Amino acid sequence: MKIVKKQIRSLLFVFVLLLNSCSANELKIVLEKKSRTEIVIPVEPSSLERKSAFILQDYLKRMTGVTVDILSTPSGTKAHVFFIGNSLFNSAVSNAALLGREGFEVRVQGENIYLRGGSGKGLLYGVYELIEKQFGARKYDQGAAWVLQRENLTLPKDLLMRYEPPLIYRESYYPSSMDAEYLDLHHLHRFEDLWGLWGHSFFKIIPPDRYFTAHPEYFAWTNGRRQASQLCLTNPEVEKIAIGYFKDVIADNPDAMYWSIAPMDGRGYCTCDRCAKVDQEEGGAQGTLIRFVNRVASHFPKQIFTTLAYGYTAEAPKRTKPRENVYVMLSTIDVTRQQAIATNPTAADFRRQLQQWSKLTANLFVWDYTTQFTAYLNPFPMYDQYHDNIAYMYRNGIKGIFEHGSGTTLSDMSAYASYLQAKSLWNPTIDPNRVSKDFFEGYYGSASRAVQRYVEQLIEARKTHHAVLDIYGNPITDRKGYLNEKEMSGYRKTLNAARAEVAHDPLLANRVNTLLLGWEYATLEQAKTYGSHPLGFLKQVSEGKWQVDPMWAGRIDHFVDDVLKAGGRELAEVNGSLEEYRNRWLDIMRRPYGGSAILGKIPTFKPRYLEDYVANGDRTLSDGLFGDTDYSYNWLLFNDGHVELVFPLQGEQTASRVKLNFLFDPVHYLFLPKEIQVEASVDGKIYQDIGMQRVAENIPTDNSAKVHTVSIALSQKKMRYLRVQIRFPKDLPDWFEGARRRKPLLAIDEVSME
Structure with missing residues (x-):
C-alpha cells in the first residue's frame, strides 16, 4: 500500500495498532505472518455457517497474507480456534437459543473465540462485526472493501460482542445496496428478498386487464362510474379472488416473510354505497382497506401482511385495529427535508398519524424518502438528518424502515447517505458524528476536510436561505436560495480544492469528481433559465x-x-x-x-401569476426562453379561469401572428385554455379584436406532460399595445380521475409576435 494511503487513514491505522499491540491480555491470532489459529465449523454445516467461515478466512488472508485452515474438528496443533456456528463446542459456552433471529455473539473464552447467531443471518453479521470492529476493515460503497495489511493480528482476551438489532426491517435503497457483500456487511435488507409481494399491489392481485371488462364491479366506483383506479374492497368476490391468489403465491414462495395488500399509487378509491358506509364509520378510506386486509390475513395466520398508510389511507381508522399478522407501513411523502422529522412543521401530520396508529398496533414500519426524485444529482442537503430521523422513528416504536433513496442509480452524496443510514438502521443510538468522520476520512482521504466543508457549506446555505427541500424539487426552485450564483461559486471552489488534494490518487479523485457532477447538473439545469446571462x-x-x-x-x-x-x-x-x-x-x-417583436417587453398581468413558481418573473413570457415539460421551468401559473396580458410595444407596429405556449399536465392540475382573444390598441385604452382561437378539449390517451403551442393569425391593425385575453376552465373536466378538491391551473410560457 502506498505511503500516502497509510497517511490518509492514519487515525484508523493507529487505532488498529493499539488493538493489536502485543499484550498478555490478547490472543495472538497471527504472529509475524504465521497462523496461530484455525477455524472450526460443524461436521454438517449449514450454508450460512460455511459462508461465514469462508468470509472470515478470506479477510484474515487479505489482512495478513496467511491462510487459516477451516476444519470440522480442532487439530490440536494451534494455540487458538475460531468456533463458528451451532457446534457442540459452542453449545458448551453459550446458548444461541437466547439470541433473536438476527442477533449474534462473539466471545473469547480461554484461548478460543466462539461465534454464534440466531436463526437468521445473525452468525454472518457477527463475523462481519468482528472483521469491522476488531480488525478495522471498511466497505464504504459497492466497490472493494478496504483492509489494513499487517503481519500481526490479535484479539482482546476479554472480548464479548453481543447484539440484537431493534429494527426487524432495515433497507437503504441506494446503489451501494445493490452489492451483496455491502448488504451483509452492513446488515441491510432488500424488499425483493423479504416480500413475496411488495408495495402498491392491488392490480397484481386482481389485474384490470384480466377482470375489468367482464367484472367492472370488482373495481372502484368513483366520479359516477366504475373505473380501474382501485379495487372495490367490500365486494365479496374481490375478497375470494384475493384469498385464492395468496393461497397460490404463498405455496410457491413459502419462505417470504411479508405479503403486501395495498392500493395503487394514486387516488380514485371506491365510493360505492357499501364502501362509503364503512369509510364513514372509520373516518376515511383507510377503513375499507384495513378491514379488507384483516379479512384476507385471517385466512393465513402464519404469514405477515403489510399495507400502506399513504395518501388517502394515511390516517388511522377510528374503530378497526389491524390484526396481529398485519403490519402498517406509514409514509413520509408529504414531509419536506429542510428540518428533521421530529421538529419539521411539514411533518406534523406524520407525527400525529404515527401516534394514532401506535394506539392501534405495535406493528409499524415507515417508508421514508431521502432523495430528490425529480433531480437525483441535485445537491440536496439533508445530510444532517439521516441519523436523526431514523433515531426518532425508533424512539417512537417503529419496527422497520425503508429509506427510499435513488435505487440503482447515482444521486447526490449517495455513498454517504447509504453508509450513515445503514449504521443508523442497525443501531439507532450510534454517534452519527463518529460514523461520518470515519466515512469522510476513509472515503475521501486527504480531501476529507474539503468535502466536509462542502457539506457544511450546503447545510449552512440551506439554513441561511430558509430553503424548502422538496423531494420533487429541482435546481431552479432554489436558484435564488441555497443554489444561488454566489453559493454555487463557493461550492465549486471548495470542490476544486478537494480535487487538488487527491489529484495523485485516481480512486479518490474519481470520488471527488463524482461530487462535482451534482454541481454540474445544477449548473446545467439553471442555465436553461439564464438565457444570455453569463451563466x-x-x-x-x-x-x-x-x-x-x-x-x-x-x-x-x-x-x-x-x-x-x-x-x-x-x-x-x-x-x-x-x-x-x-x-x-x-x-x-x-x-x-429571438425574432419576436415583443422580445424583452414586460407585460402587465391581471391577475398576477402564482407566487409559488415565479420562473423569471415578469420577464418570463417574453425572455426568449422556452419551458419544457417540467412546470417549474420557465412557466407562469395562473388560476381563477381568466388571464389578461398587456404588452407595450416599441413604437407603432402591425403584426400577422401571435404564438403562445401552454403546458398540459393533468397530474399537476395543468390544463389547456378554452379560448384566446387577441386585441390591439393605439392608446392603451380602446382595444379592437384582431384574432381569436378556441382550443378544443380532447380526452387524452395518457396523462403525460406535453407542451401545446397555439398560433393565431391576426388581422393587421396598427398598435402600440397588444392585449391577450385567455380563458380557461374553472372546474376540472369530467374525464379527470384524480382528486377533485383542487381547481384547474393554467401554465403559460413564451408569447411571441411576428
Missing part, C-alpha cells in the same frame, strides 16, 4: 437575436458520459434517462432564439 447557454449575435454557445453541446456530452462512468443511469425517477436528458438539450439547442 446561460445563449450568446447574443445581434439586436434581438441569440444563438446557442458553440461549446454547449460538448459540455452536455461530457456531463452525460461522466455520469455514466460514475454509475448514473437516470437523472430522475420519471423520464429521467440520460438519453432523454441529452435529447431534451438537443431540442433546446435546435430552437431559434
Whole structure:
C-alpha cells in the first residue's frame, strides 16, 4: 500500500495498532505472518455457517497474507480456534437459543473465540462485526472493501460482542445496496428478498386487464362510474379472488416473510354505497382497506401482511385495529427535508398519524424518502438528518424502515447517505458524528476536510436561505436560495480544492469528481433559465437575436458520459434517462432564439401569476426562453379561469401572428385554455379584436406532460399595445380521475409576435 494511503487513514491505522499491540491480555491470532489459529465449523454445516467461515478466512488472508485452515474438528496443533456456528463446542459456552433471529455473539473464552447467531443471518453479521470492529476493515460503497495489511493480528482476551438489532426491517435503497457483500456487511435488507409481494399491489392481485371488462364491479366506483383506479374492497368476490391468489403465491414462495395488500399509487378509491358506509364509520378510506386486509390475513395466520398508510389511507381508522399478522407501513411523502422529522412543521401530520396508529398496533414500519426524485444529482442537503430521523422513528416504536433513496442509480452524496443510514438502521443510538468522520476520512482521504466543508457549506446555505427541500424539487426552485450564483461559486471552489488534494490518487479523485457532477447538473439545469446571462447557454449575435454557445453541446456530452462512468443511469425517477436528458438539450439547442417583436417587453398581468413558481418573473413570457415539460421551468401559473396580458410595444407596429405556449399536465392540475382573444390598441385604452382561437378539449390517451403551442393569425391593425385575453376552465373536466378538491391551473410560457 502506498505511503500516502497509510497517511490518509492514519487515525484508523493507529487505532488498529493499539488493538493489536502485543499484550498478555490478547490472543495472538497471527504472529509475524504465521497462523496461530484455525477455524472450526460443524461436521454438517449449514450454508450460512460455511459462508461465514469462508468470509472470515478470506479477510484474515487479505489482512495478513496467511491462510487459516477451516476444519470440522480442532487439530490440536494451534494455540487458538475460531468456533463458528451451532457446534457442540459452542453449545458448551453459550446458548444461541437466547439470541433473536438476527442477533449474534462473539466471545473469547480461554484461548478460543466462539461465534454464534440466531436463526437468521445473525452468525454472518457477527463475523462481519468482528472483521469491522476488531480488525478495522471498511466497505464504504459497492466497490472493494478496504483492509489494513499487517503481519500481526490479535484479539482482546476479554472480548464479548453481543447484539440484537431493534429494527426487524432495515433497507437503504441506494446503489451501494445493490452489492451483496455491502448488504451483509452492513446488515441491510432488500424488499425483493423479504416480500413475496411488495408495495402498491392491488392490480397484481386482481389485474384490470384480466377482470375489468367482464367484472367492472370488482373495481372502484368513483366520479359516477366504475373505473380501474382501485379495487372495490367490500365486494365479496374481490375478497375470494384475493384469498385464492395468496393461497397460490404463498405455496410457491413459502419462505417470504411479508405479503403486501395495498392500493395503487394514486387516488380514485371506491365510493360505492357499501364502501362509503364503512369509510364513514372509520373516518376515511383507510377503513375499507384495513378491514379488507384483516379479512384476507385471517385466512393465513402464519404469514405477515403489510399495507400502506399513504395518501388517502394515511390516517388511522377510528374503530378497526389491524390484526396481529398485519403490519402498517406509514409514509413520509408529504414531509419536506429542510428540518428533521421530529421538529419539521411539514411533518406534523406524520407525527400525529404515527401516534394514532401506535394506539392501534405495535406493528409499524415507515417508508421514508431521502432523495430528490425529480433531480437525483441535485445537491440536496439533508445530510444532517439521516441519523436523526431514523433515531426518532425508533424512539417512537417503529419496527422497520425503508429509506427510499435513488435505487440503482447515482444521486447526490449517495455513498454517504447509504453508509450513515445503514449504521443508523442497525443501531439507532450510534454517534452519527463518529460514523461520518470515519466515512469522510476513509472515503475521501486527504480531501476529507474539503468535502466536509462542502457539506457544511450546503447545510449552512440551506439554513441561511430558509430553503424548502422538496423531494420533487429541482435546481431552479432554489436558484435564488441555497443554489444561488454566489453559493454555487463557493461550492465549486471548495470542490476544486478537494480535487487538488487527491489529484495523485485516481480512486479518490474519481470520488471527488463524482461530487462535482451534482454541481454540474445544477449548473446545467439553471442555465436553461439564464438565457444570455453569463451563466446561460445563449450568446447574443445581434439586436434581438441569440444563438446557442458553440461549446454547449460538448459540455452536455461530457456531463452525460461522466455520469455514466460514475454509475448514473437516470437523472430522475420519471423520464429521467440520460438519453432523454441529452435529447431534451438537443431540442433546446435546435430552437431559434429571438425574432419576436415583443422580445424583452414586460407585460402587465391581471391577475398576477402564482407566487409559488415565479420562473423569471415578469420577464418570463417574453425572455426568449422556452419551458419544457417540467412546470417549474420557465412557466407562469395562473388560476381563477381568466388571464389578461398587456404588452407595450416599441413604437407603432402591425403584426400577422401571435404564438403562445401552454403546458398540459393533468397530474399537476395543468390544463389547456378554452379560448384566446387577441386585441390591439393605439392608446392603451380602446382595444379592437384582431384574432381569436378556441382550443378544443380532447380526452387524452395518457396523462403525460406535453407542451401545446397555439398560433393565431391576426388581422393587421396598427398598435402600440397588444392585449391577450385567455380563458380557461374553472372546474376540472369530467374525464379527470384524480382528486377533485383542487381547481384547474393554467401554465403559460413564451408569447411571441411576428
